[in-house]
Amino acid sequence: MTSRLIIAIDGPAASGKTTVARRVADILGYTYLDSGAMYRAVAWKALRDGVPLDSPGRLAEIARDSRIDLVRIGKALHVLVDGEDVTERIRSTTISQAASHVAVIPGVRTVLVAQQRRAGEAGGVVMEGRDIGSVVFPDAGLKIFLDASVETRADRRRQEHLAKGEPFDLSRMLDEVRARDRRDRERTTSPLVRAADAVFVDNTAMDPEETARLIVMLARERGGVA
Numbered sequence: 001m002t003s004r005l006i007i008a009i010d011g012p013a014a015s016g017k018t019t020v021a022r023r024v025a026d027i028l029g030y031t032y033l034d035s036g037a038m039y040r041a042v043a044w045k046a047l048r049d050g051v052p053l054d055s056p057g058r059l060a061e062i063a064r065d066s067r068i069d070l071v072r073i074g075k076a077l078h079v080l081v082d083g084e085d086v087t088e089r090i091r092s093t094t095i096s097q098a099a100s101h102v103a104v105i106p107g108v109r110t111v112l113v114a115q116q117r118r119a120g121e122a123g124g125v126v127m128e129g130r131d132i133g134s135v136v137f138p139d140a141g142l143k144i145f146l147d148a149s150v151e152t153r154a155d156r157r158r159q160e161h162l163a164k165g166e167p168f169d170l171s172r173m174l175d176e177v178r179a180r181d182r183r184d185r186e187r188t189t190s191p192l193v194r195a196a197d198a199v200f201v202d203n204t205a206m207d208p209e210e211t212a213r214l215i216v217m218l219a220r221e222r223g224g225v226a
Contacts, residue, residue, distance in 0.1 A: 004124035005141035008133035014153035023212035035129035040090035043098035060107025131190040143198035
């Protein structure tokens with residue numbers, strides 16, 4: 001019987017982790033788990049309830065007291081907070097920036113990492129984030145560190161906003177992506193790092209389908225796919 005892998009995909013903002021992870025999961029018949037959505041969910045609830053982002057104790061309490069479910073409906077992953085579907089609401093720029101602050105709080109990370117481990121411990125999952133291979137699943141069968149040039153990543157993020165009718169200047173987006181990179185790499189708790197045994201994939205010149213197919217090939221080499 002073929003063992004089903006845990007596939008951990010880490011990387012900086014706008015490296016394509018979410019799109020690629022979803023496609024890898026589709027191809028392999030695995031479950032896709034978006035760890036970042038859980039931090040966004042906590043950030044969304046904090047902003048909704050007027051909880052300051054510089055209140056680590058209260059933010060950790062939100063994480064402990066909230067039920068965050070990642071539910072697959074058809075081919076789409078929906079994010080529920082206490083039973084309320086917030087899938088679209090957690091994708092705004094405001095929530096994205098807030099989530100990067102929430103994610104550095106040890107009390108929040110402790111709660112959410114435990115949830116992530118429970119969700120993926122049986123294998124057959126693709127999970128993406130910034131510390132999946134280094135912290136959440138250090139024994140994952142396949143670890144990928146996905147990256148692209150900062151200019152490419154900024155333009156991808158800008159295109160996402162344009163598609164939503166939210167125009168963004170490229171120079172402003174470059175500043176935001178660089179600032180996010182600094183926060184992710186310099187935070188004291190679970191900083192963004194490439195795990196020693198992670199395969200580095202630069203997809204600056206690759207589209208999501210090409211990137212996903214490469215990762216699927218690597219998974220098959222590891223024996224995690226029939």
